[in-house]
Amino acid sequence: MAGLLSRIQNGKADAHSDAPAGAFNAISRANLLESLEKSDLGWFWASDANGHLTYISSPAAQRVGKPVEEIIARPITEFFQPVEDTGGSGHERPLKFQLASRGSIKPVTVKLEMGNGHSWWEIAAVPQTDAAGNFAGYHGIARDVSDTYEAKQHAEKLSRYDSLTGLSNRHRMSHQLGATLTAFRASKRSCAIMLIDLDRFKQVNDTMGHPAGDELLKQVAARLKRVLGDAVEIGRIGGDEFQVILPDEDDRGVLGELGMRVIQMISQPYTINGLRAVIGCSVGIAVAPFDGIQEDELVKAADLALYSAKGGGRGQFRFYSSELRDKASHRHQIESDLRDALNREELEMHYQPIVDAKNHQVVCVEALMRWNHSERGMISPADFIPVAEEVGMIRELGAWALHKVCETVQTWPGHVRAAVNVSAVQFDADDFVDVVKQALRSTGIDPSRLELEITESVFVGDMERAFRLFNALKELGVRLSLDDFGTGYSSLGYLRDAPFDKIKIDQSFVRGCTAEDNKNDAIIAAVVSLARALGMETVAEGVETKDEMRAVTEQGATHLQGMLFSRAIPGAEILQRLEAGEIEFTPRGPEKYRSDRRTEFRKIGLIHGNDRYNVFLRNLSKTGAKVEGLLDVPVGTDIVLDLGGGQLAVARVRRSEGFSQGVEFETPLISDGADGLCTRHRVSPYQIEAAGRPLRALNDEAVAAITGAIRSGTKSFIQVEIGKH
Known part of the structure; x- marks a missing residue:
């Protein structure tokens, strides 16, 4: 064919000559093939037995941007580069495989590097043999499929990647994890996964709008890429849930540190359309083959770990353990029984004293809910409060607790106050101020004896609404306390403007503040100094040892709370002490803090x-x-x-x-x-x-x-x- 085309181009064959009919048909076929080449609908190529090109159509060479003579004699695989089947379809056999078999080359997509970029061609060929029947090379055809290939790649990318963040989507993550686990089982390797769920994302989405929520997700994705690097696969598998595949990692020390870095990075403030948004995240971690062999088993393990992290107060990570599986079953039982706990009068309030740092006399108590189950005894708040929040019962329980505390304190002599915890879900309710007002009115309690402990998470989202509620509550005469200060989303701006009466220093700063090389004492001193300047009281939470008591007192904390003075005790016991005038709580406990024992x-x-x-x-x-x-x-x-x-x-x-x-x-x-x-x-x-x-x-x-x-x-x-x- 190449020789015939050459003779036609050199004028050695004439369609009007007195050639035999067979020759005329050959000349017509040659003219047809030459017209096809010039039309750019398809081109021809040939190779020798060693895999070097011996012919390529001139229009094809022009597409590449090189003279024909620079292409001839080059290896086929240098010119036609294989393309990975990134779509995972597996329909095309790789070019190298087909060349090695020396059989017919079925249509396969190849990549061509050009001076101004690259293009994709589809090639096919049939093997040639010499007179002795030995393989002599290929005669093939080619055509440019760049437009259709790029369109196909784009469609495949849309099917495998999240259009909003550019991360892998659920389908791709499932495919990648399944393939990785299968390959790693054969080679006896480990693979960890992380499930990351954003905390308080819905509040930002609801208050700032869905476009702002989309922008926030993009920024979260960018931060995850930055902190996790390129060696891992990151995907968005749900609205605000992400998954990470970490191959060859089973060191829980490394995984725990990485989990904390993710939490810290995600929890930093975001700027969206000139507004400030603050969220957090919780992380669940599972490792194959330790926590699961198959994909669904491992994902379920990580999901249980994530649920545990969220139930533990959010902003935390958890490793999967078999105990979590048992707790999941226990949680379902709690959810079922909790709905009847109020009707069966199984809930009660206990009170932990908050004492004056100077004389250790009780001035306030923190009201803490307890569940005395009729069959299983006392159930920890750490077990049932997260369930109440998840199933939507926390507002009902919160309203009951508020009324119960006001009713109880009204019977106490003196002026001891009671502090009631307010969840962010309660605070978000439109009728929250009315619920407080009703509790005060129905019990007749002096409003100044009621404190509402509010966490920093209420500042996420609609700040103006938060301040309106603060002012409405202060008009009722109740006191406001900022709980767990320093562990969430502290801002001097809202601390300056919000009408708080008290700041509670979280126990994580108090615990171990006397240990060598611990800088918590400096943080405590700074918080106390700030509160004093703003005219606020300070409570050091979680005081358990006498050296901690001395340290926080020396730093200027005005009030103390913790097991060193008393656990949370029933209301009847508090009433008995108050009526007897026994308002001083003597510190009883170890002299010194012992690290992590x-x-x-x-x-x-x-x-x-x-x-x-x-x-x-x-x-x-x-x-x-x-x-x-x-x-x-x-x-x-x-x-x-x-x-x-x-x-x-x-x-x-x-x-x-x-x-x-x-x-x-x-x-x-x-x-x-x-x-x-x-x-x-x-x-x-x-x-x-x-x-x-x-x-x-x-x-x-x-x-x-x-x-x-x-x-x-x-x-x-x-x-x-x-x-x-």
Whole structure:
């Protein structure tokens, strides 16, 4: 064909010559092919057996921007570059695969680099053989499909990426996670995922409008890219929910730090159309294969962790654990029973004293709701308050609490005040001021004896409405207290303008303020100084030790609250003390703060050599623990504590007395995002699989099976029975 076209171009063939009919047909075919080439509807190419180009249509070469002679003799794969099937369709066999097979090249899209950019062609070819039947190269056709290819790519991108943020969408994230987990199972690798849910986004969306909400989501996406980098896959999988895939990461120390960086970055203020918006986020973390093997299993684990983070007060991260699965079942039961708790009169109010820092006499109490379930006893507010907020009962419970507290305080002698917590959901209600007014009117309480504790989250969104409500409440005569100051969205602007009577310094600043290298004392001093200048009282929350009490008092806090003075007690007990004139609360508690030490009592495993023992964990800190249950274990003995959930902590006995041992960890524990501690690493399900068990998410039975058995024969130590004491 190339020779014939050459002869036509050189005038050596004439359609009007006295050529035989066959030659005339060949000449007509050549003219037809030449016309096709010039029309740019399609071009021709040929290669030799070594994969080098031997012919290409002149119009095609012109498209590339190079003379024909610069293209001839170049490898096909240098000229026709393969294109990745980014759509995941898998319909086209890769060009290299087809060339290697030396069979027919089915239509395949290739990329051509040109002087001013690149284009996409579709090529196809049939193999040629020589007289001996050996492969001699290809004869092929080509056409420019740039317009249709780009349109297809754009459509595929729309189907795989979020049009608002440019992040991967739910479909692509699901495909990526499923493919990653499948590949990583084969190569025994781990993969973590994060679920990120924005806190208070709906308030911004409702008060500033949907266009502002869209702009906020774009800025959130940009921040996530900045803090997480390019090595991870980030997607928007819902309205204000994001997912992150982190390959080859199972160190919970690294994941926890990354989770906190995300929370801190997302919580910084945003500027949208000249207005200030502040949101937060909660993070749930799960790791394969530890928390799940399949995609749906892992996502469900991360979702439970996210729910726990939101239930813990938001602005937090949580790792998945099997306990969360059990708590989820417990939560469903709480939701069911909570709807009848008011009717069954199971809810009651307890009161924690707030004392004067100078004489420790009670001047106010914080009212805290308690649920005394008829069958299960006391249920923690940390369990049922988040459920009440989620199912929409918090306004009803809040109104009941407000009326109950006013009714109770009205019977108390003297002028002791009561502070009632107000949730952001309550504060957002249009009738909130009327609810307060009704409680005051129906109980006849002096309004100055009622304090409303309001968190900084009420300032998110409509600031003007917030200040209108503050002023309306002050006109009723009640006092206003800013709760948990410094943990959320502090702004000196609203602190200056809002009519607060009191600032409560969050316990996170009080806790450990006397520890070495702790700068919380400076923060406390600054807050106290600011409050004094604004004519406000200050309450240091969470005071648990005498050195903390002395520190916050020296910094100038006017009031103190915490377990050092009293837990929250029933109203009848407060009334009894007030009637008896016993208004001073003597501090009772430890002299000094002890870092991160938790009092516990639970059964764990202790491994020594090939033996496994059952012992009880008494105290736990980042650096060590106290265990009981083995008799006369020598100091210096190396052991491993099985803390549950695949958490093995290598330790050495540093103190030993009778059946009690103090052990020091080889590697310090880390925060689990809540109030607990956990190990950085866990036993890998791949190790359990190698021991002959099926591959599945971690469970304590499988871990115990590969870490030694409790033998009935001679063992190194004597195990003794321990009771809770």
